[in-house]
Amino acid sequence: MYVCVCKAVTDNQIKRAIDNGICTRRQLFQCFGVGSDCGKCNRHVKELLDDHLQEQSIMQAASNQPVLNAC
Numbered sequence: 001m002y003v004c005v006c007k008a009v010t011d012n013q014i015k016r017a018i019d020n021g022i023c024t025r026r027q028l029f030q031c032f033g034v035g036s037d038c039g040k041c042n043r044h045v046k047e048l049l050d051d052h053l054q055e056q057s058i059m060q061a062a063s064n065q066p067v068l069n070a071c
C-alpha cells in the first residue's frame with residue numbers, strides 16, 4: 001500500500017528500510033523523500049516507524065538475544 005503518494009513509497013519499502021537500520025523519520029526522508037511534498041503522509045510514516053521499531057524490540061527481547069540498536 002502506498003504510504004506516500006507524492007513519492008510513490010509503499011509501507012513495505014519503509015518496513016524494509018527499518019529492518020535495514022533506518023530508525024528516524026529524518027532518515028526516511030533522506031532515503032525516500034517521504035513527507036517532503038504535501039506532508040499528508042507524515043503521521044502514517046511515524047506510526048509505521050514506531051510500530052515496526054516496537055515489533056523489532058519485542059522480537060529481540062523474545063529471542064533472548066542482546067538488544068542491538070542500529071540507531
Ligand code: FES
Binds near residue numbers: 003005006034037042
Ligand atoms: S503523501 Fe507524502 S509528501 Fe505527499
